[in-house]
Amino acid sequence: MRTSLRVAALLIALTVAAFWFFSGPNTGFTKNSVMHMVKDPVTEIPGPVYEDRFVPGVDFLGGGLAVALVVAGSSFFFRKPVGPAGTKG
């Protein structure tokens, strides 16, 4: 159980870090949409256009790593398995 929890924690940490990194390592807050400006050809006014897209930020990364830490930490509540000769494995 200890090992399973630690492996799970490692997987969570790696998945969260990879998702954050490959979504474009956003060092700001998490965004639910991305804005870009489109210029009106007559007035030349740039107007905002929002595209619904999830962009994880450092809050997402920090939260994910905290969850991984909690999972890894919870592994210490389980005893080490005892071997057949009475030795701890």
Place this chain on the structure above:
Amino acid sequence: MKKLASIFALTVLNAAVFAAPQAFDFKDPKGVNNVIFKTDAPLESINGTATGVSGMVTFDPADPGSLKGKIVVTAASLRVPNTMMQGHLQSDKWLDVAKYPDITFETTAVDDVKTTGNVTTAKVTGTMTIHGVSNKITVPVKLTYLKDKLNERFPQLKGDLLVLRATFIIKRGDYGINKGAFEDKVSDDIELTLALAGQAPR
């Protein structure tokens, strides 16, 4: 002689009509008109936009200094790319858009008017009302008068366009928005950039 007098009268009348101040409606059916607001936060600058713009401005190309009018921005149209942040921004802890639905700027004076071609720059003084608090401010404004360009945006209409641009900084504390509080999280200075086009159909 009578005919000449009639032609003269018509010419004068025509000139008077074209020299008269025009009322420009800033409610843009295309929704391009916008106000960008920018403020600093520890992780990044918070950038947002407001597109619920309306209002009327009277402008006379022959006398740009006579400019007057009022621009209204619907507070609930303020948008940031994070929905949780947007919820906080519009809540009673910050802008309280339910209680104060409009952000307004109404002109009171125009100074330092300079016109080159169809572009006028001026310092416009007016009353800015945000969060129910009004303050007198002066902002540098650039106006571009686009004669007969309305039908390029709306082919069924004839008339003129007036493009208004301005960038200036206000302090949220001056408008009773968490004055002196949370300045380590959200800067007191908020930069506003207006890019608006008004239309005057004929």
